Amino acid sequence: MIELSHVSKRFDTEIAVDDISLRVPKGKFCALVGTSGCGKSTTLRMINRLIEHSGGEIILDGQAIEAYDPVKLRRRIGYVIQHTGLFPHWRVARNIGLVPRLLKWPAAEVQARVEELMGLLGLPVGEFGHKYPHQLSGGQAQRVGVARALAADPDILLMDEPFGALDPITREKLQDELAKLQARMQKTVLFVTHDMDEALKLADHLVVMRDGRIVQQGTPLALLQHPADPFVESLLGGLERGLKQAALTRVRDHMTSMGPTLPAQSRIPADFSLRQALSMMLRDHSDRLTVVDQHDVPIGELTLRRIIKEAQFDRGSSRE
Amino acid sequence: MSDQLSVMQSRQQAPMWLWPMLWGALLLISVMGMPYAEALFRWIEPNARQVIYTRAEFYVLLGRHLLVVGVAAAVTIVVGVLAGIAVTRERGHDFLPLVGQLASLGQTFPPVAVLALAVPVLGFGTLPIMVALMLYGLLPIVRNTLTGLQEVDADIKMASHAMGMTPTQTLRQVELPLAAPVILAGIRTSVTINIATAALGATMGASNLGDPIIAGIVNGNMAYVVQGALTIALLALTVDSLFELLQRKLRSRLSTS
Numbered sequence: 001m002i003e004l005s006h007v008s009k010r011f012d013t014e015i016a017v018d019d020i021s022l023r024v025p026k027g028k029f030c031a032l033v034g035t036s037g038c039g040k041s042t043t044l045r046m047i048n049r050l051i052e053h054s055g056g057e058i059i060l061d062g063q064a065i066e067a068y069d070p071v072k073l074r075r076r077i078g079y080v081i082q083h084t085g086l087f088p089h090w091r092v093a094r095n096i097g098l099v100p101r102l103l104k105w106p107a108a109e110v111q112a113r114v115e116e117l118m119g120l121l122g123l124p125v126g127e128f129g130h131k132y133p134h135q136l137s138g139g140q141a142q143r144v145g146v147a148r149a150l151a152a153d154p155d156i157l158l159m160d161e162p163f164g165a166l167d168p169i170t171r172e173k174l175q176d177e178l179a180k181l182q183a184r185m186q187k188t189v190l191f192v193t194h195d196m197d198e199a200l201k202l203a204d205h206l207v208v209m210r211d212g213r214i215v216q217q218g219t220p221l222a223l224l225q226h227p228a229d230p231f232v233e234s235l236l237g238g239l240e241r242g243l244k245q246a247a248l249t250r251v252r253d254h255m256t257s258m259g260p261t262l263p264a265q266s267r268i269p270a271d272f273s274l275r276q277a278l279s280m281m282l283r284d285h286s287d288r289l290t291v292v293d294q295h296d297v298p299i300g301e302l303t304l305r306r307i308i309k310e311a312q313f314d315r316g317s318s319r320e
Numbered sequence: 321m322s323d324q325l326s327v328m329q330s331r332q333q334a335p336m337w338l339w340p341m342l343w344g345a346l347l348l349i350s351v352m353g354m355p356y357a358e359a360l361f362r363w364i365e366p367n368a369r370q371v372i373y374t375r376a377e378f379y380v381l382l383g384r385h386l387l388v389v390g391v392a393a394a395v396t397i398v399v400g401v402l403a404g405i406a407v408t409r410e411r412g413h414d415f416l417p418l419v420g421q422l423a424s425l426g427q428t429f430p431p432v433a434v435l436a437l438a439v440p441v442l443g444f445g446t447l448p449i450m451v452a453l454m455l456y457g458l459l460p461i462v463r464n465t466l467t468g469l470q471e472v473d474a475d476i477k478m479a480s481h482a483m484g485m486t487p488t489q490t491l492r493q494v495e496l497p498l499a500a501p502v503i504l505a506g507i508r509t510s511v512t513i514n515i516a517t518a519a520l521g522a523t524m525g526a527s528n529l530g531d532p533i534i535a536g537i538v539n540g541n542m543a544y545v546v547q548g549a550l551t552i553a554l555l556a557l558t559v560d561s562l563f564e565l566l567q568r569k570l571r572s573r574l575s576t577s
Binding site for chain 1: 473475476478479480481482483484485486489494497498
């Protein structure tokens with residue numbers, strides 16, 4: 001668990017981070033979102049003490065971070081940065097095994113762990129283990145960066161715009177893989193990004209920062225429904241907000257049981273989002289979809305009227 | 321572009337040891353075979369009583385030359401690299417401009433002047449030239465150590481700290497290996513220049529490959545001058561090509577390009 005209470009950071013006269021408090025419970029994914037220079041990266045680096053905070057308290061697993069030895073603390077925290085920071089003179093396998101070796105794991109265990117992680121991230125050891133970082137594509141290099149951060153199986157993972165330098169397709173792919181990894185490993189993640197879509201897609205908890213302060217925090221859905229001010233609203237995409245909200249809602253949660261009428265032609269899997277459902281309706285000129293399970297067996301239906309009503313209902317219920 | 325490519329290819333095809341071996345062999349021939357080349361030098365100085373420098377054997381002169389340059393280089397490398405490391409650490413950062421300026425000062429000071437000033441203190445012989453070489457050779461090493469260490473990508477250094485490497489581990493496993501090619505280039509410049517500069521020591525009683533040159537100038541015997549200059553040039557080329565070899569080995573091991 002990561003807990004920040006009233007944390008601030010001053011550089012000489014400038015205040016980079018101003019009295020922020022947030023909590024990332026164990027196993028949760030928290031995204032820090034904001035425009036550049038808002039203090040989000042500084043916040044991240046204060047947690048592994050690359051930057052010492054000047055006020056407030058940062059508590060990891062119930063203990064203030066000052067109580068930890070900085071070097072030992074960092075070996076317990078995974079860290080991923082935008083430009084990977086891989087060592088160019090080390091091969092991929094050696095880069096990944098860095099922290100386990102610092103922790104003096106036996107060589108065979110390091111080797112086994114490196115192979116396991118490379119398999120997990122879709123980089124077969126035989127093909128990539130002996131390559132140098134400059135021989136990798138951007139996406140591959142960042143997978144290595146993630147593998148290196150996970151190598152010693154840390155409970156906490158800090159990620160500083162890890163996918164910011166990748167092309168949109170690779171970025172989306174890595175986001176999907178990260179989401180899958182997270183579902184499986186349940187790390188406590190603090191993820192910095194300026195990309196709201198990325199944050200909405202990955203995070204359990206969203207923190208919006210501006211000028212060193214937290215403007216708003218909450219679940220993605222809560223922020224979409226009630227942005228605190230025009231700044232948060234613009235970050236959330238203004239008019240696109242409705243669609244983004246729909247993207248966070250599953251078809252499964254809004255379908256009705258099959259009516260007496262004939263099932264609609266268009267079929268949609270139950271774990272798709274309402275956004276995808278809307279898109280399908282637009283494409284097929286239909287206001288009704290048949291919802292199917294993973295075996296393509298119809299289990300219910302979804303109507304346009306229902307989607308719109310549900311959206312209103314959500315607004316009403318969350319105001320209470 | 322295609323020219324560059326073909327040059328690179330031909331370089332890769334040439335065996336790495338070719339140049340050092342070639343220059344080394346020529347150096348050996350010239351050192352051991354000087355007495356047998358009397359006809360050649362007679363042609364340069366037809367009227368001189370003697371055309372081959374015989375006051376000392378050339379291999380002895382070569383040995384002394386190497387010793388002076390070697391000791392000076394060892395000291396400059398240790399001092400220069402350590403100074404470069406010290407002022408790029410957080411604690412030594414305040415001294416960075418000072419060390420840079422001091423090293424530059426060492427090179428702007430002409431070696432001849434250093435010799436002249438050192439003799440009254442250190443006496444005649446090998447010591448003054450050694451001091452002069454150390455001062456003169458320091459700049460390229462300090463400057464390249466600074467450049468090499470400062471050029472290491474900030475993201476890479478941050479990552480190494482963030483992964484939990486200690487400052488010493490970062491320096492030894494990350495910074496120095498990445499800066500090594502640049503540092504080695506500085507050492508190469510320093511040593512190669514000093515091989516030539518060491519000859520000046522002969523004016524102050526240091527016996528080395530500068531002796532035949534000075535004797536030649538004093539006696540108006542060009543043959544002596546050529547013998548000294550030729551041997552020094554071959555020594556410089558041999559050492560320089562050895563550094564080239566070392567740099568290429570280092571580069572292929574790092575293979576960061």
